[in-house]
Amino acid sequence: MARNAFDAVDQSFLPIAPYTDETVVAMMKALAHPARWQMVTQVGRSEAVDRDTLKRLFALSPPAVSHHVTILRHAGLMEVHKRGRERRYSLNRAVMLGLAQTITERLLPASCDHIRTNSEHGVAVSLRPASAS
Numbered sequence: 001m002a003r004n005a006f007d008a009v010d011q012s013f014l015p016i017a018p019y020t021d022e023t024v025v026a027m028m029k030a031l032a033h034p035a036r037w038q039m040v041t042q043v044g045r046s047e048a049v050d051r052d053t054l055k056r057l058f059a060l061s062p063p064a065v066s067h068h069v070t071i072l073r074h075a076g077l078m079e080v081h082k083r084g085r086e087r088r089y090s091l092n093r094a095v096m097l098g099l100a101q102t103i104t105e106r107l108l109p110a111s112c113d114h115i116r117t118n119s120e121h122g123v124a125v126s127l128r129p130a131s132a133s
Helices: 021-032 034-044 051-058 062-074 093-107
Strands: 078-083 086-091 115-118 122-125
Touching: 021 034, 021 062, 021 093, 034 051, 034 062, 034 078, 034 086, 034 093, 051 062, 051 086, 062 078
Parallel strands: none
Antiparallel strands: 078 086, 115 122
16 A cells, blocks of 8 residues: 555656556646646756755755655656766656646647647647637
8 A cells, every 4th residue: 555645656657657646646746836836847858967956056955856756756757877976867858748638638628629749849739719610
C-alpha cells in the first residue's frame, strides 16, 4: 500500500502517455506547490542544474531543496544525475509531455479537430474553435 500519493506512481516504468488518473493526480499534486512549480519551470529552461543553483535561485535551505526535489522525483517529473559527489537535476521532459497529452485527451472531447499531436513537439493546441462540419 502506498504511503502517500507520490508513492503510488510506479517509478520503475512510466509510459509516455496516457497516464492513469492516480498518476496524473500525483503529478499534479507535486506541481501544485509554488516552490516545486518554480523549480520545474526553472530547471526546464536548462539541460540540468545543480543543488547549489537551486538553493541560490529559490533561497531555500539544503533540506528544503532536498524535500521538494524528492517529491518531484517520486512523481516522475524530475531526474537526478549523480557524478561522484555532484548531483545535477533535470526535468523529465518525456513525462511532462505525457502529462500534458493525458490532460488534453481527458479534458477535451475527441471531436475537437483543432488539437493536433506533433511527434516532434508533443501536443499542440490551437486556440481557434473547431470548424463546423
